[in-house]
Amino acid sequence: MTKPFNHVAIIGLGLIGGSIGLATQAALPEARVTAFDASEDVRDRARQIGLAHEIMDTPAAAVDGADLVVLCVPVRAMGEAAAALKGALKPDAIISDVGSCKASVAEAITAALPGQTVIPAHPVAGTEHSGPDAGFAELFRNRWCILTPADDAPAAAVGQLSDFWAAMGARVEIMEAKHHDLVLAVTSHVPHLIAYTIVGTASDLEDVTRGEVIKYSAGGFRDFTRIAASDPTMWRDVFLSNKEAVLEVLQRFSEDLSALQRAIRWGDGDTLFDRFTETRAVRRSIIEEGQDDARPDFGRRDHSGAAKDQPPKN
Amino acid sequence: MTKPFNHVAIIGLGLIGGSIGLATQAALPEARVTAFDASEDVRDRARQIGLAHEIMDTPAAAVDGADLVVLCVPVRAMGEAAAALKGALKPDAIISDVGSCKASVAEAITAALPGQTVIPAHPVAGTEHSGPDAGFAELFRNRWCILTPADDAPAAAVGQLSDFWAAMGARVEIMEAKHHDLVLAVTSHVPHLIAYTIVGTASDLEDVTRGEVIKYSAGGFRDFTRIAASDPTMWRDVFLSNKEAVLEVLQRFSEDLSALQRAIRWGDGDTLFDRFTETRAVRRSIIEEGQDDARPDFGRRDHSGAAKDQPPKN
Numbered sequence: 001m002t003k004p005f006n007h008v009a010i011i012g013l014g015l016i017g018g019s020i021g022l023a024t025q026a027a028l029p030e031a032r033v034t035a036f037d038a039s040e041d042v043r044d045r046a047r048q049i050g051l052a053h054e055i056m057d058t059p060a061a062a063v064d065g066a067d068l069v070v071l072c073v074p075v076r077a078m079g080e081a082a083a084a085l086k087g088a089l090k091p092d093a094i095i096s097d098v099g100s101c102k103a104s105v106a107e108a109i110t111a112a113l114p115g116q117t118v119i120p121a122h123p124v125a126g127t128e129h130s131g132p133d134a135g136f137a138e139l140f141r142n143r144w145c146i147l148t149p150a151d152d153a154p155a156a157a158v159g160q161l162s163d164f165w166a167a168m169g170a171r172v173e174i175m176e177a178k179h180h181d182l183v184l185a186v187t188s189h190v191p192h193l194i195a196y197t198i199v200g201t202a203s204d205l206e207d208v209t210r211g212e213v214i215k216y217s218a219g220g221f222r223d224f225t226r227i228a229a230s231d232p233t234m235w236r237d238v239f240l241s242n243k244e245a246v247l248e249v250l251q252r253f254s255e256d257l258s259a260l261q262r263a264i265r266w267g268d269g270d271t272l273f274d275r276f277t278e279t280r281a282v283r284r285s286i287i288e289e290g291q292d293d294a295r296p297d298f299g300r301r302d303h304s305g306a307a308k309d310q311p312p313k314n
Numbered sequence: 315m316t317k318p319f320n321h322v323a324i325i326g327l328g329l330i331g332g333s334i335g336l337a338t339q340a341a342l343p344e345a346r347v348t349a350f351d352a353s354e355d356v357r358d359r360a361r362q363i364g365l366a367h368e369i370m371d372t373p374a375a376a377v378d379g380a381d382l383v384v385l386c387v388p389v390r391a392m393g394e395a396a397a398a399l400k401g402a403l404k405p406d407a408i409i410s411d412v413g414s415c416k417a418s419v420a421e422a423i424t425a426a427l428p429g430q431t432v433i434p435a436h437p438v439a440g441t442e443h444s445g446p447d448a449g450f451a452e453l454f455r456n457r458w459c460i461l462t463p464a465d466d467a468p469a470a471a472v473g474q475l476s477d478f479w480a481a482m483g484a485r486v487e488i489m490e491a492k493h494h495d496l497v498l499a500v501t502s503h504v505p506h507l508i509a510y511t512i513v514g515t516a517s518d519l520e521d522v523t524r525g526e527v528i529k530y531s532a533g534g535f536r537d538f539t540r541i542a543a544s545d546p547t548m549w550r551d552v553f554l555s556n557k558e559a560v561l562e563v564l565q566r567f568s569e570d571l572s573a574l575q576r577a578i579r580w581g582d583g584d585t586l587f588d589r590f591t592e593t594r595a596v597r598r599s600i601i602e603e604g605q606d607d608a609r610p611d612f613g614r615r616d617h618s619g620a621a622k623d624q625p626p627k628n
Contacts, residue, residue, distance in 0.1 A: 100533070124530050124532050124533050125532060126532075126533070128597075143532055144529055144530055144532070146530070173529075179521075182521055182522055183522050183526050183527075183530055184530065184533060186515075186516045186519060186522055186527060186535070187516065187526075187527055187530045187531055187533045187534065187535040188530070188533025188534045188535065189533075189534075190512065191512055191533075191534040191535050191537070191538055192534050193571075193574060193578075194508055194512060194571070195534070196574070196589060196590055196593050197567060197570050197571045197574055198504065198505055198508060198567055199593040199596050199597075200570055200589055200592065200593055201500075201563070201566050201567045201570045202500045202501065202596075203592065203593070203596055204566075204570075205500060205563075205566070207493075207496055208496055208497050208500055210596070210599075212497050212501075213497075213500060213501055213596070214596065214599045214600050214603050214605065215458055215487075215603060215605070216438050216458055216460070216497055216498065216501045216502070217501055217600050217605050217606070218438050218439060218440075218457055218458070218605050218606075219414070219438045219440070219498060219501045219502025219503075219505075220501065220502045220503075220505035220506050220509070220541055221500070221501040221502065221505050222600050222605055222606045223505070223537055223540070223541060224505055225593070225596050225597040225600055225606075226537070226597065226606070227534055227537060228590070228593040228594070228596070228597065229593070229594050229597035229598075230590075232586075232587050232590035232591045232594070233587065235586070235590050236583050236586040236587045236590060237583075239578045239586055240578065240581055240583055240586070243578055243579065243581075246578060247575065247578060247579060249515070249519075250571070250575055252515050252518075252519070253511060253512055253515045254568070254571070256511050256514055256515045256518075257507075257508070257511045257564070257568070260507060260510070260511055261561065261564055264507075264553045264554065264557055264560060264561060265557065265561060267554055267557075269550050269551075269554055272546075272549070272550040272553055272554070273546050273547065273550045275510060275514055276510055276542070276544075276546035276549055276550060277546045278514065278517065279509075279510050279513040279514055279517075279539070279542040279543070280542070280543050280546070282513050282516075282517055282524070282527070282528065282539050282542070283442075283513075283539040283540065283542065283543035284543075285524075285528045286528050286531050286536050286539055289528050289529060291528065291529070291531050291532050291536055292531070292532075292536045292539075292540070
């Protein structure tokens with residue numbers, strides 16, 4: 001076990017930043033937690049709900065004395081957020097982030113803060129909600145956090161950051177930034193783009209009203225709308241920052257979709273059946289790995305009964 | 315209120331058939347419920363868990379004396395299942411079904427049972443699980459059930475079937491079969507095809523292992539795998555039976571995806587941001603309509619805490 005951080009500073013108090021603030025206070029009671037958000041409304045709200053011990057009105061004040069600074073802003077805002085800390089940091093402070101793309105973010109932060117130790121990180125966790133009220137201390141529990149240190153990153157700093165994320169309840173993995181970006185293009189970025197697309201397609205049909213789409217959404221569509229409810233700024237930035245990997249995976253997806261489309265057109269039931277059978281095995285593995293549970297969520301039935309549904313309107 | 319059915323027969327005891335058996339016994343205690351399934355194992359299991367009052371060994375025995383027969387088999391098996399009832403039905407028995415495509419199913423059942431009253435129906439409800447153990451009585455509560463009676467269908471029979479589904483807890487809607495098939499292509503069939511596709515794409519990459527896809531699935535992918543875990547036979551039949559509408563919606567989806575792909579390639583952040591903002595409104599409407607709840611499901615946190623997650627393995 002490495003030396004725990006004495007003072008953690010968080011820049012950006014949305015879902016992830018707020019959750020880190022709460023989780024750090026819960027898991028590391030000895031550590032001081034300070035934070036900043038560019039929005040005054042968010043800072044006020046963060047003070048009310050105690051996302052950090054102290055919410056500062058400038059980024060420089062928030063990072064003063066901190067030995068870990070975590071940037072929790074949209075990925076294309078990372079460089080600017082890092083630049084705002086220049087001159088205010090302890091020389092041995094570790095700078096990290098939580099962005100969903102790592103190669104471009106590492107480059108932007110390193111360029112903004114030359115000489116500072118930068119260890120990019122990505123906790124693979126979240127909900128479809130955003131903003132300071134969306135956070136909760138257990139968000140990272142049993143989720144993976146991927147660190148993408150550069151080859152010359154000091155091992156002690158990597159160890160300290162690993163232990164920090166383990167204290168948040170996360171399982172830590174080390175990966176090359178470029179590989180991270182490809183893996184996440186598959187497991188997160190392209191699924192989000194597809195969800196956004198089909199929700200848009202459904203809204204634009206002439207022969208099916210938006211009311212009908214909403215009424216009959218329990219047939220599968222509503223699960224896509226949950227994904228497509230995620231923060232637009234964050235996701236715009238992700239797609240622009242991880243362009244190469246996203247376009248590569250999209251190309252393959254389109255080819256695979258064309259193959260199934262062709263099977264439907266030509267009545268090739270065997271191809272459909274075989275493909276649909278293979279995908280079941282992936283689902284089973286995800287449940288075995290503890291990354292989801294096996295409860296039948298389409299029924300949205302938890303074990304306390306179906307009472308959370310609203311009563312019928314007619 | 316019309317006269318309730320005295321005797322309901324169910325053919326096929328998977329998720330939907332089993333749930334109808336349980337829901338009918340709970341909601342209509344005066345009615346007799348009989349059932350048949352082509353699989354002896356399923357019949358044995360259905361007897362153990364009481365999906366109906368009596369599970370028969372032939373379809374003819376199951377429908378003997380019934381005034382409502384509900385066919386709950388994959389859509390391309392409907393015609394054969396209906397033909398097996400020939401000569402065993404009461405002349406005034408109403409024949410219905412639960413298939414996810416209505417035009418082709420109505421045609422197959424009507425052709426197999428000339429002279430019989432056929433009122434197709436589709437409860438828009440389900441889970442990713444299948445088989446006799448997957449059913450539960452509350453599955454249809456607050457979900458929509460769409461009836462697609464032919465123009466010359468007797469109004470009394472339509473009323474009786476509507477009241478039956480209302481007793482199951484469903485909200486009932488009447489629709490033309492062809493329109494139903496288009497609406498469901500959008501809200502259910504194409505979303506399932508897309509989910510099956512991306513899960514397949516992810517499994518086939520050379521540079522990302524299947525283990526990585528599974529480990530980091532919490533970034534969005536795991537929600538697709540849940541949809542892609544649905545019954546392969548059922549879904550193969552749906553795509554082949556609703557070919558025209560599915561191909562039409564797929565074509566539009568592909569165009570919309572190409573537009574976003576182009577925006578990513580050319581760095582057009584405004585197009586992405588605008589699209590991602592529109593889709594949020596759809597999500598809000600679905601929650602307001604009571605078709606989903608607002609809990610942050612990506613965190614998979616229910617109000618009893620995060621204890622359902624398995625402990626970390628390392």
